[in-house]
Amino acid sequence: MERQKIETICIQEGYKPGNGEPRILPIYQSTTYKYDSADHLGKLFDLEVPGHMYTRISNPTVEYVEQKIAALEGGVGAMCTSSGQAANLVAVMNIAGCGDNIISLSSIYGGTINLFAVTMKRFGIDVRFVNPDMTDEEIEPFFDENTKAVFGETIANPALKVLDIERYANLAHKHNVPLLVDNTFATPVLCRPFEFGADIVIHSTTKYMDGHASVVGGAVVDSGNFDWEAAGGFPGLTEPDESYHGVVYTRDFGKAAYISKARCQLMRDLGTTPQPIAAFILNQGLETLALRMERHCENAMQVAEYLEKHEKISWVNYPKLPGSDQYELAEKYLPKGACGVISFGVKGGREAAVKFMDSLKLAQIVVHVADARTSVLHPASTTHRQLTDEQLKDAGIGADLVRLSVGIEHISDILADLEQALNQL
Numbered sequence: 001m002e003r004q005k006i007e008t009i010c011i012q013e014g015y016k017p018g019n020g021e022p023r024i025l026p027i028y029q030s031t032t033y034k035y036d037s038a039d040h041l042g043k044l045f046d047l048e049v050p051g052h053m054y055t056r057i058s059n060p061t062v063e064y065v066e067q068k069i070a071a072l073e074g075g076v077g078a079m080c081t082s083s084g085q086a087a088n089l090v091a092v093m094n095i096a097g098c099g100d101n102i103i104s105l106s107s108i109y110g111g112t113i114n115l116f117a118v119t120m121k122r123f124g125i126d127v128r129f130v131n132p133d134m135t136d137e138e139i140e141p142f143f144d145e146n147t148k149a150v151f152g153e154t155i156a157n158p159a160l161k162v163l164d165i166e167r168y169a170n171l172a173h174k175h176n177v178p179l180l181v182d183n184t185f186a187t188p189v190l191c192r193p194f195e196f197g198a199d200i201v202i203h204s205t206t207k208y209m210d211g212h213a214s215v216v217g218g219a220v221v222d223s224g225n226f227d228w229e230a231a232g233g234f235p236g237l238t239e240p241d242e243s244y245h246g247v248v249y250t251r252d253f254g255k256a257a258y259i260s261k262a263r264c265q266l267m268r269d270l271g272t273t274p275q276p277i278a279a280f281i282l283n284q285g286l287e288t289l290a291l292r293m294e295r296h297c298e299n300a301m302q303v304a305e306y307l308e309k310h311e312k313i314s315w316v317n318y319p320k321l322p323g324s325d326q327y328e329l330a331e332k333y334l335p336k337g338a339c340g341v342i343s344f345g346v347k348g349g350r351e352a353a354v355k356f357m358d359s360l361k362l363a364q365i366v367v368h369v370a371d372a373r374t375s376v377l378h379p380a381s382t383t384h385r386q387l388t389d390e391q392l393k394d395a396g397i398g399a400d401l402v403r404l405s406v407g408i409e410h411i412s413d414i415l416a417d418l419e420q421a422l423n424q425l
């Protein structure tokens with residue numbers, strides 16, 4: 001059978017009830033599972049049989065949502081986490097340890113920059129930042145024998161740079177390491193990074209996937225395509241794990257080696273577990289994801305065109321604007337749209353930007369993007385305020401930059417709100 005369309009997967013994948021069972025995904029609010037014999041539980045602990053042991057590691061409600069996310073991305077398996085931060089942490093730590101390094105695009109989410117540049121450094125993992133404008137030749141010297149991955153975001157938050165996934169996948173694979181892509185802003189509705197050579201996809205499900213600003217969460221998805229044995233340099237996956245009596249993830253889990261190790265080892269040890277109720281709420285968001293993304297993209301395009309023509313706006317950054325330097329990449333990787341997030345500069349710099357934001361009525365100031373409600377934020381003084389001026393510049397964030405997350409309200413109401421706020425300037 002042909003693979004189902006993304007709209008159908010959003011609704012139908014994951015939980016599939018049997019005869020007489022609840023139609024809607026049940027919330028298995030249980031930390032614990034019951035076994036008929038001690039022997040069976042012993043086998044579970046040795047990973048000899050599949051099943052749930054303890055909700056820190058897995059839970060049926062969460063598992064159904066993981067199946068849906070894996071299907072949406074076209075991967076062999078997914079693991080939900082307590083947050084997007086936890087997802088990025090686990091995704092990197094699953095293959096890199098003290099003494100290793102990864103190469104990351106510099107235009108990424110501020111929280112991830114902190115995680116990479118400060119906390120991971122303390123773990124002994126060196127994250128080497130490269131600028132999206134650098135050529136392959138300029139990036140080459142950043143690789144060495146301890147490099148374990150390349151990392152980037154499909155649509156960078158908030159710089160809105162579009163990742164040339166094929167290019168970085170080729171570069172990573174040339175050096176026998178996987179490409180990790182944070183696909184939070186695009187969602188699998190707009191881009192499926194595995195189709196362009198990415199190996200691992202990460203999500204902050206807090207954003208569009210939940211879509212209602214209700215629950216913090218994350219996910220790691222494994223394409224199953226990276227050959228860890230052939231690549232070499234990943235002993236954690238290809239050599240015995242003594243904490244499980246010698247399980248070898250590549251031997252015992254095949255294509256799902258990476259995601260199995262992430263769960264059995266890191267989720268067990270770090271406890272970055274999502275609650276069953278959070279997975280249930282996320283699942284409800286996912287059911288309407290395709291529909292919502294369509295409207296977010298449609299509205300954002302109209303807002304971008306409106307702002308571009310406005311005399312009080314100095315510049316507009318939206319990858320789908322034909323004048324954007326990201327336009328060609330967006331056409332290739334984001335044919336259906338570039339999500340609802342737009343950034344722009346208000347003439348008059350920081351002061352005007354702040355006054356404009358304070359004048360908005362429908363669009364509200366929140367430390368969040370990518371949900372159904374139109375919202376607005378000034379990154380330089382909030383989400384990215386820990387960054388140095390140099391890091392801000394590398395991340396593509398100026399003091400006049402306003403980040404607008406266009407919601408799914410009626411476009412005429414959104415435009416009217418922008419108009420009245422701009423009239424205050």
Ligand SMILES: *Cc1c(COP(=O)(O)O)cnc(C)c1O
Pocket residue numbers: 083084085086088109111112153157182184185203204205206207216217218
């Ligand atoms: C928000 C965000 C994160 C962090 O996710 P949380 O769920 O807030 O922990 C990571 N990456 C990107 C691109 C994000 O937008």
